Amino acid sequence: MNATTPSLLIAGRFRPSTGQPPAEVINPCTEDVLWTAPAAGPDEVAEALHHARQAFPKWAAVHGWERAKVLRGIARAMERKKSDIARALSLEIGRPIAQSDGEVAIAIEQFDWFAGEAERLFGETIPSRQGGRLQAVPEPVGVVAAFTAWNFPVNLIARKIAPALAAGCPIICRPSEQTPLTSTLIAEACVEGGAPAGVVQMLHGKADIVTPLLMEAEEVRKISLTGSTRVGKMLLAEAAKTVKRASMELGGHAPVVICEDADVDAAATQCAAFKFRNAGQVCIAPNRFYVHENVAQRFSDGMVEAARALVLGDSQDTATTMGPLTLASQRDRVEKLSDETVADGAKCLTGGCRPASRNKGHFFEPTVFSDVPDGSRIMREEPFGPLAPIATFRDFDDAIERANSTPYGLSAYGFTSSQTKAEALSAKLQAGMVGVNTFMIAHAEAPFGGVDHSGMGREGGRQAILDYTNVKLTHFMAA
Numbered sequence: 001m002n003a004t005t006p007s008l009l010i011a012g013r014f015r016p017s018t019g020q021p022p023a024e025v026i027n028p029c030t031e032d033v034l035w036t037a038p039a040a041g042p043d044e045v046a047e048a049l050h051h052a053r054q055a056f057p058k059w060a061a062v063h064g065w066e067r068a069k070v071l072r073g074i075a076r077a078m079e080r081k082k083s084d085i086a087r088a089l090s091l092e093i094g095r096p097i098a099q100s101d102g103e104v105a106i107a108i109e110q111f112d113w114f115a116g117e118a119e120r121l122f123g124e125t126i127p128s129r130q131g132g133r134l135q136a137v138p139e140p141v142g143v144v145a146a147f148t149a150w151n152f153p154v155n156l157i158a159r160k161i162a163p164a165l166a167a168g169c170p171i172i173c174r175p176s177e178q179t180p181l182t183s184t185l186i187a188e189a190c191v192e193g194g195a196p197a198g199v200v201q202m203l204h205g206k207a208d209i210v211t212p213l214l215m216e217a218e219e220v221r222k223i224s225l226t227g228s229t230r231v232g233k234m235l236l237a238e239a240a241k242t243v244k245r246a247s248m249e250l251g252g253h254a255p256v257v258i259c260e261d262a263d264v265d266a267a268a269t270q271c272a273a274f275k276f277r278n279a280g281q282v283c284i285a286p287n288r289f290y291v292h293e294n295v296a297q298r299f300s301d302g303m304v305e306a307a308r309a310l311v312l313g314d315s316q317d318t319a320t321t322m323g324p325l326t327l328a329s330q331r332d333r334v335e336k337l338s339d340e341t342v343a344d345g346a347k348c349l350t351g352g353c354r355p356a357s358r359n360k361g362h363f364f365e366p367t368v369f370s371d372v373p374d375g376s377r378i379m380r381e382e383p384f385g386p387l388a389p390i391a392t393f394r395d396f397d398d399a400i401e402r403a404n405s406t407p408y409g410l411s412a413y414g415f416t417s418s419q420t421k422a423e424a425l426s427a428k429l430q431a432g433m434v435g436v437n438t439f440m441i442a443h444a445e446a447p448f449g450g451v452d453h454s455g456m457g458r459e460g461g462r463q464a465i466l467d468y469t470n471v472k473l474t475h476f477m478a479a
Helices: 042-060 066-081 082-093 097-119 155-167 182-194 207-216 229-241 266-273 298-311 328-343 394-402 419-428 463-467
Strands: 009-012 013-015 023-026 035-036 123-128 132-140 141-149 171-174 201-202 220-226 245-249 254-258 286-292 347-350 367-370 389-394 411-415 433-436 468-474
Touching: 009 042, 009 182, 009 229, 009 286, 013 182, 023 132, 023 182, 035 042, 035 182, 042 066, 042 132, 042 141, 042 201, 042 207, 066 082, 066 155, 066 182, 082 245, 082 468, 097 463, 141 155, 141 207, 155 171, 155 182, 155 220, 155 394, 155 463, 171 207, 171 286, 182 201, 201 220, 220 229, 220 463, 229 245, 254 463, 266 286, 266 298, 266 389, 266 411, 286 298, 286 394, 286 419, 298 347, 298 389, 328 347, 328 389, 394 419, 411 419, 419 433, 463 468
Parallel strands: 141 171, 141 220, 171 201, 220 245, 254 286, 254 411, 286 389, 367 389, 411 433
Antiparallel strands: 009 013, 009 201, 023 035, 123 132, 132 468, 347 367
16 A cells, blocks of 8 residues: 555555545644545444454464564564654654654564563463362453554554554554554554454544444443543543443643752753653653752753753754644643743743744744742643643652642652652652653553553553453362
């Protein structure tokens, strides 16, 4: 097929068109149309479900070592397509090309990791007190429906396809409407890597058409979502109607506690790099900065210096270090939130507006605020943009309490040179993942996920594959 054409993948075949109206994909850097994408309708959803249902018993019966070969085949196919995938990703969401290349590399690791998990997916034998033996065996849960967001369109979908295939489950993916070419290239890699027809299927299209049909289907036994808490609640309510298993990676609002004894200059450099990565559109981005009052000025100065050093520009320009917001609606939301923060009494130290040099594109300057009140909306809601609010604290326990003041619990961070405080940050910060003196918390070999309103289940690590299995117990007794 033509690699530049977004297409559906159903039963091992690519479809560049359907009977539904196609959707335009807008370049967030230029606001020009990149391409159009086909949209799945009820007929395409029904067909994908039919083929997934047929594929399930065959794929479930494939030995884990053979599944692993397919997963590694997909990884190698993605390596061959790496530059094409990175370019599509960069164009569709506006992320600088070098950063896009890095995401593809991380996604490839998911397939390699879960190839190993497929090979070591064993049950256990338990001696029975009543005689005989107890056997607990993991079995694939069934057909999986996966829903992913646009901000990490390669890694998010890889985190769902890889463990599903490793466990023996066919998967139907509905990626974001903003990233159809990126998703098509991943689908191509799955086919080239050896995934049988019906085991991996890709349905582009409107959420209000595709998603309800997948949710009401009895044959779909598990759903996996990366998205907002609002959407997660809606899907959980629908999942209850057919008792589907659910994994949810939902919204976050990560706090950062900068202790007085931290390496402040290094902390500011790291905080700025990760805050403004992907223009702040990262679920685990540091969002609320609680800085000890004795080092707040130095930290703020470092954040401002790093923010001003960023180069805003077209995602295909290698000199660009920060691109635009992916959606115009998100840019507008960030702009409103920035204005509200100043109105609440915060000081805007840098940024706070659209760049004067850009009259097209969804750009917004990297922005740093100081003296931000705890009651300001930016301290309560995830900005999902390049806004960095700084507040100060005097007492460590007070900082922890304020850090834990939202219902979100995806990630949290702290900077300190004290091992005692490092242990306290790990123990007291209420989040599924904590980084101490680092933001590197996403690894293929480690569990990724949140608690409370940030979701349930884990992606990555040895824990993730278990979310795609049921455990069957058999008690064997001698006749």
